[in-house]
Amino acid sequence: MEDFCYFEGWVRDNLKIDLASYKSKQMQRRILSKMNSAGASCLKEYAQLIGSDERIRHEFINHITINVTEFFRNRNMFDSFAGEFKKMKARHRKGAALRIWSAACSNGSEPYSVAIMLRDSGFTNYEITATDIDEQMLQKAREGSYREMELKGLTEAQIQSHFTREGSGYRIRSEYQNGLKFKKHDLILDPFPNGFDIILCRNVLIYFNEDVKNRIFQQFYQSLNPEGILFIGATETIYNFSSLGFGKLSTCIYTKN
Numbered sequence: 001m002e003d004f005c006y007f008e009g010w011v012r013d014n015l016k017i018d019l020a021s022y023k024s025k026q027m028q029r030r031i032l033s034k035m036n037s038a039g040a041s042c043l044k045e046y047a048q049l050i051g052s053d054e055r056i057r058h059e060f061i062n063h064i065t066i067n068v069t070e071f072f073r074n075r076n077m078f079d080s081f082a083g084e085f086k087k088m089k090a091r092h093r094k095g096a097a098l099r100i101w102s103a104a105c106s107n108g109s110e111p112y113s114v115a116i117m118l119r120d121s122g123f124t125n126y127e128i129t130a131t132d133i134d135e136q137m138l139q140k141a142r143e144g145s146y147r148e149m150e151l152k153g154l155t156e157a158q159i160q161s162h163f164t165r166e167g168s169g170y171r172i173r174s175e176y177q178n179g180l181k182f183k184k185h186d187l188i189l190d191p192f193p194n195g196f197d198i199i200l201c202r203n204v205l206i207y208f209n210e211d212v213k214n215r216i217f218q219q220f221y222q223s224l225n226p227e228g229i230l231f232i233g234a235t236e237t238i239y240n241f242s243s244l245g246f247g248k249l250s251t252c253i254y255t256k257n
């Protein structure tokens with residue numbers, strides 16, 4: 001236990017990641033398995049390795065941040081989201097761009113899915129800010145290049161119309177990169193930006209402890225414009241949504257009352 005306190009402090013000071021905000025048992029299991037595979041005999045030695053070896057550092061960050069993602073993840077949830085977007089579009093004031101935040105966006109599959117959904121419905125007046133804690137994932141997202149297996153949520157026809165062939169993989173067409181900015185943002189340690197009509201934050205809060213999760217929902221509430229939408233992961237629920245000020249639109253979609 002003492003070792004974990006030391007390790008958490010070291011990671012916070014040196015990598016600016018707050019491990020104490022993640023679910024502790026799950027996180028400790030993940031750290032120990034990575035420590036063993038790096039060949040370290042204790043957490044102090046593992047911290048030294050992370051500090052001195054860039055490859056081990058990246059492996060550690062990738063492992064604890066859990067980057068699994070896919071285009072149009074949980075397609076039926078995305079369809080409900082598309083339905084809510086249509087209603088929002090109908091009442092959106094002309095002129096102002098619709099502001100969207102894809103928080104914890106991993107390799108960009110999620111914000112690009114949103115851009116595809118918007119452009120396919122003929123809507124181009126939007127700005128998407130896509131953020132993640134993991135700089136390596138953000139770099140990949142900015143490039144927009146994907147291996148075939150990373151496009152598994154898409155049909156052949158969608159791949160043909162949204163991507164261009166690039167070597168053995170694919171690159172997202174440049175129009176989907178218009179209006180999309182990738183930035184580093186830590187949901188635990190950084191202040192939240194404001195003024196969004198839509199926030200997506202899917203499949204990351206499940207790794208955080210209850211207090212942190214609750215604080216983040218409160219911060220999302222502040223970040224949203226009135227009647228804005230919060231879209232969360234298929235396995236996630238906001239139990240106390242009404243006391244936070246949200247209304248529930250469907251299984252994973254809430255609105256700022």
Ligand SMILES: C[S@@+](CC[C@H](N)C(=O)[O-])C[C@H]1O[C@@H](n2cnc3c(N)ncnc32)[C@H](O)[C@@H]1O
Binds near residue numbers: 065104107
């Ligand atoms: C499982 S992926 C989810 C990606 C996407 N939202 C989806 O649902 O497919 C979780 C993402 O959360 C990011 N993440 C983990 N901790 C974070 C934090 N404290 N702040 C911001 N992003 C974080 C990881 O780097 C990873 O890219």
